[in-house]
Amino acid sequence: MNTPITNPDSLRLLRLHRFAGLTLAAFIALHLLNHLFALVSVEMHINFMQFARLIYRNPLGEALLLAAVSIQVPSGIMLVRRKGWRGIAFIERVQVASGLYLSFFLIAHIFAVMMGRYFFNLDTNFYFGASPLLSWLWWYYVPYYGLSIIAIFAHVASIHFQKVLPRTSLKAAQQQALAIACLGVILSVLLLLAFMGILHSFTLSAEYKLF
Ligand code: HEM
Numbered sequence: 113m114n115t116p117i118t119n120p121d122s123l124r125l126l127r128l129h130r131f132a133g134l135t136l137a138a139f140i141a142l143h144l145l146n147h148l149f150a151l152v153s154v155e156m157h158i159n160f161m162q163f164a165r166l167i168y169r170n171p172l173g174e175a176l177l178l179a180a181v182s183i184q185v186p187s188g189i190m191l192v193r194r195k196g197w198r199g200i201a202f203i204e205r206v207q208v209a210s211g212l213y214l215s216f217f218l219i220a221h222i223f224a225v226m227m228g229r230y231f232f233n234l235d236t237n238f239y240f241g242a243s244p245l246l247s248w249l250w251w252y253y254v255p256y257y258g259l260s261i262i263a264i265f266a267h268v269a270s271i272h273f274q275k276v277l278p279r280t281s282l283k284a285a286q287q288q289a290l291a292i293a294c295l296g297v298i299l300s301v302l303l304l305l306a307f308m309g310i311l312h313s314f315t316l317s318a319e320y321k322l323f
Contacts, residue, residue, distance in 0.1 A: 122194050125187050132183035139168055139177050140264060144299075150238060150306040154314050157238045181222065185215040203289070207270035210263040217260045232322065239320040242307045246316055247323035250308075257307070258300045265296020 117126055146164050150157040167173055188211050197208065228236040244253040269292035277285045305311045 117191075117195070119194070122191065125190055125194075128183060129187040129191060132180040132187065135176060135180040136184055139180075142167065144261070144264070147303050147306075148299075151302055151311065153312055154238050161237055178222075181218050185218060188212075188215055203270045203273050206266055207274075210266040210270070213259055213263045214267060217256070217263070220256075221260070232319075234319060238307075239314075239316055242309065242314075243316060243320045243322050245304070245308045247321070249323050254304060254308075258304055261300035261303060262293075262296045265299070266293050269293045269296075 117123055142164050146157065146160050149160045168177055192208050192212065195204075195208075197205065200208070225236050225240075228234045228240050234240055241257075244250070245257070247253075269289040272292060273285050273289035276288060302311070
């Protein structure tokens with residue numbers, strides 16, 4: 113089912129990709145946990161972010177995170193180019209497609225956060241994330257943000273499927289992967305409702321009305 117990588121160069125690239133991926137996964141887990149607090153209240157999201165920033169917004173944390181992204185995106189694209197698209201199984205296609213979307217999203221998202229921080233001199237908190245969803249650009253940002261959460265869970269689901277398949281039945285592996293992907297869809301909808309002010313209403317101050 114899985115097409116193994118055997119070329120020594122590609123194996124080294126895969127190890128680098130996995131290592132950067134694990135570093136990034138630690139940040140993403142913290143970031144998504146942060147966003148889950150928005151389901152409770154905007155204040156809790158902002159307060160948790162103050163704490164989380166102690167971990168990723170110091171020179172070491174920020175350097176590690178940006179280094180992981182700079183390794184993860186090009187190594188992922190190189191792996192896709194070497195593996196190809198045609199000869200791979202459906203589950204690997206899910207992994208590749210979600211990985212490519214995450215590459216695009218990470219670059220665009222980090223660029224936006226840096227612009228917010230250094231160009232607009234804003235505190236890039238909950239309101240900064242919510243701002244485009246409450247603007248005329250909502251039709252772009254709903255799928256843009258929504259797919260980012262779904263892509264993470266789809267990426268994890270496809271890796272999980274390939275890892276557990278040798279140790280369990282095909283049906284059990286499929287059910288587990290589907291459960292992970294469904295969780296992603298549910299979370300994506302809930303987070304969009306929170307950031308759009310539908311779950312808990314909030315008003316944007318003038319400085320966050322960017323569009
Ligand atoms: C609903 C979806 C999302 C929203 C609304 C959102 C919002 C935000 C906000 C407001 C920040 C600024 C954080 C700060 O100033 O401390 C941020 C930073 C960041 N986000 Fe997201 N995010 C979302 C999803 C994601 C996903 C899925 C990923 C990973 C694939 C991600 C990766 C990052 C990264 C790498 C940073 C930069 C951290 C830094 O260097 O300070 N985000 N995001």
